[in-house]
Amino acid sequence: MASVTAPTVVAGRGRSPRGFFGILGHSYGYRNLLYLLLAPPITYLYVVLFLVILGLGNGGFTAFAPILILALAWPATVVERGLARALLDVEFTPMARSLPPGSSAWDHLKAHLLNPVTWKSLVYLVTRVFFGVFAFFLNFVLLAIAFAALLAPPVYLALLTVDWHAVGIFLWWRWWPLSDIGRLSDAIARYIAPNVSFSPQGMGISLLLVPVGVVLCAVALHIFHGVGMAWGWYARNMLGVNPKDIELAEARAATAAARQRADAAEKDRRQLVLDASHELRTPVATIRAHIDALLLLEGDQLSERVRAYLATTQHEIERLSLLVDDLLMLARSDSDGLELTITPVAVGAVVEEVFQALEPLAAHERQVTLVRHVAADLPDALADRARLAQVILNLARNAITYTPAGGIVALDVTPGAEPGTLAITVTDTGIGIAEDDLPHIFERFYRSDASRARHSGGFGLGLSITRDLVRAMGGGVTAERVAEGGSRFIVTLPLAHH
Ligand code: ADP
Numbered sequence: 413m414a415s416v417t418a419p420t421v422v423a424g425r426g427r428s429p430r431g432f433f434g435i436l437g438h439s440y441g442y443r444n445l446l447y448l449l450l451a452p453p454i455t456y457l458y459v460v461l462f463l464v465i466l467g468l469g470n471g472g473f474t475a476f477a478p479i480l481i482l483a484l485a486w487p488a489t490v491v492e493r494g495l496a497r498a499l500l501d502v503e504f505t506p507m508a509r510s511l512p513p514g515s516s517a518w519d520h521l522k523a524h525l526l527n528p529v530t531w532k533s534l535v536y537l538v539t540r541v542f543f544g545v546f547a548f549f550l551n552f553v554l555l556a557i558a559f560a561a562l563l564a565p566p567v568y569l570a571l572l573t574v575d576w577h578a579v580g581i582f583l584w585w586r587w588w589p590l591s592d593i594g595r596l597s598d599a600i601a602r603y604i605a606p607n608v609s610f611s612p613q614g615m616g617i618s619l620l621l622v623p624v625g626v627v628l629c630a631v632a633l634h635i636f637h638g639v640g641m642a643w644g645w646y647a648r649n650m651l652g653v654n655p656k657d658i659e660l661a662e663a664r665a666a667t668a669a670a671r672q673r674a675d676a677a678e679k680d681r682r683q684l685v686l687d688a689s690h691e692l693r694t695p696v697a698t699i700r701a702h703i704d705a706l707l708l709l710e711g712d713q714l715s716e717r718v719r720a721y722l723a724t725t726q727h728e729i730e731r732l733s734l735l736v737d738d739l740l741m742l743a744r745s746d747s748d749g750l751e752l753t754i755t756p757v758a759v760g761a762v763v764e765e766v767f768q769a770l771e772p773l774a775a776h777e778r779q780v781t782l783v784r785h786v787a788a789d790l791p792d793a794l795a796d797r798a799r800l801a802q803v804i805l806n807l808a809r810n811a812i813t814y815t816p817a818g819g820i821v822a823l824d825v826t827p828g829a830e831p832g833t834l835a836i837t838v839t840d841t842g843i844g845i846a847e848d849d850l851p852h853i854f855e856r857f858y859r860s861d862a863s864r865a866r867h868s869g870g871f872g873l874g875l876s877i878t879r880d881l882v883r884a885m886g887g888g889v890t891a892e893r894v895a896e897g898g899s900r901f902i903v904t905l906p907l908a909h910h
Contacts, residue, residue: 433630440501441633444640447499448547454495455544458488458537482530489533492540493651500644505652507533509661529653536650543643550639554632562625564618571608576601686743692736700729731871738873742856745880752799752884756792756908759800759834763823766804770812779817782808786825793834793905795885800905803881803889806874807838807901813870815842815898828904833887836905841898845891853891854879878903 435441465480489507496502508527511519524530560567576597583594608614703726711719744750767784774782804823811821819841828835845853849860859872875891882889887905894900 432634433626435633435637436626436630440640441637443499443501444636445551445633447495447640447643448551448636450495450499451540451544451547452551455541455548458541458544481534485534485537486530488537489529489651492533492536492647496644496647496651500640500647502644502648504648505655505658507652509653509658527653529651532650536647539646547639550635554628554635558625558628558632560625561621561628564621564625565615568608568614568618571600571605572610576605682743682746685739686747689736689739689743693740696729696733696736700726700733703729735871735873738871738877741877742873742880745877745884750799750880750884752796752881754794754796754885757795757797757800759793759795759825759836759905760786760790762797762801763804763825763836766801766808767823769805770808774812774821778812778815780812780815781820782812782823783820784823787827790825790827790834792908793887794908795887795905796881799881799885803878803903804836804838806878807903810870810874811838811840811842811899811901815840819898830904832907833904834907836903837900838903839894839898839900841894841896844893844897845899847893850891850893854889 461484462481465477465484468477468480493502493504493507497504507529508523511523515523580594580596580598580601583597703722706714707719707722707726714722741750763784763786767782771782774780808821808823815821821838821840821842824835824837824839826835826837827833846860849858852858853860854875855872856876857872858876859870879889882903882905885905887903889901889903892900892902
């Protein structure tokens, strides 16, 4: 990643040169020079193109001029990136972030206009014009000085021997593209040549200038390289997407993909539990029915041992059947498949039903006293009647299960602590819930050590189903420890009219 964030301009390909003169034997200084030599003609081309577009504008295409500039800027940017990559060794980030497949032309246009590179490349092209002018003078001055020194002896001799006036006239008249040089020759003939005369010292100095010229060439190449690096850095920042944006987009895409995978896996898991519990229901019910029938019809003829085996099987298949029902309920609740019919419900009547169903069992099998108290004149609550009965049954059954013989389980219906609510409280004088267990008892498959030790027969799903159902009805359920021993569960439901 570091190589992406830090703008890198690689100094030359292959071995990097050593020392000050190393640059003379390496390609990068010359490639940078070539880049600078190409800068003025390219600048010229841009200016001409710009003027042509403006000319078109004057000819009645005014509205199209900016569009044309914008349309041409992009290919120009591509060329610029290619040049900088080849001659300045700049490593670019992409010009635009890729769009998802299937994006429309409008999406592409929008992305293009919103892409900072689109606008930065325009700024780049404008500065490129100034850079072209700068490069022209830089090349001219540095190369002229370096070559003048390097070629001092032949220049000296040429000044003495050549008839510059004749050369000037020849170039001037015969070959018009070199007329400027012809003018230069003329100037040399007029102002410089007459002042130069042969002398051994002059020749000596001109010979001494040759090594100076070599040094100046190396200096010039270093300067070209420095300018090339600086311009390359600028080009990289202007003509490519910000690496941070790319990282951010990549991170976002990775997160989205991971979330999608997690969602898909979660959906598969829910579907599996839903299908599996659904499929298990029929065989479990069939086995259960067969064992019940066997014990009922053939019970007398079976030996004591076989009856004991069958009784254990019957007990376990009942547990299994409850578990399958619970799993199905949870799977439905997870996949929003709990189809509740919420209507105003007289909660007192539901509590009474549960009381009637459980009272004999509590008294005879567990020697636990079940009592109920419903406050007078309570309005109806909003609930699914059958599911509410299941909730109260779950809580009351738990209370009876976890209360030793001689204890009391009380079902109370009162106005809720918050206005507009109603509370159903199930209090017992049982073993209570340990402080550490309290935050977890509504979790799936959570069973306290105490309940495990008692072999209560549950799987730790009852309370999580209770909570799911109550929440689906727009209410809440809490559990607390009772100071004198025992537990209290409070179900709160919204009132139908308040
Ligand atoms: P289980 O089928 O094990 O009863 P539940 O989800 O109904 O599963 O209850 C989770 C755990 O909460 C139980 O294992 C038990 O430890 C604890 N618990 C629930 N109700 C009571 C209660 N009235 N008194 C004490 N502990 C209880």
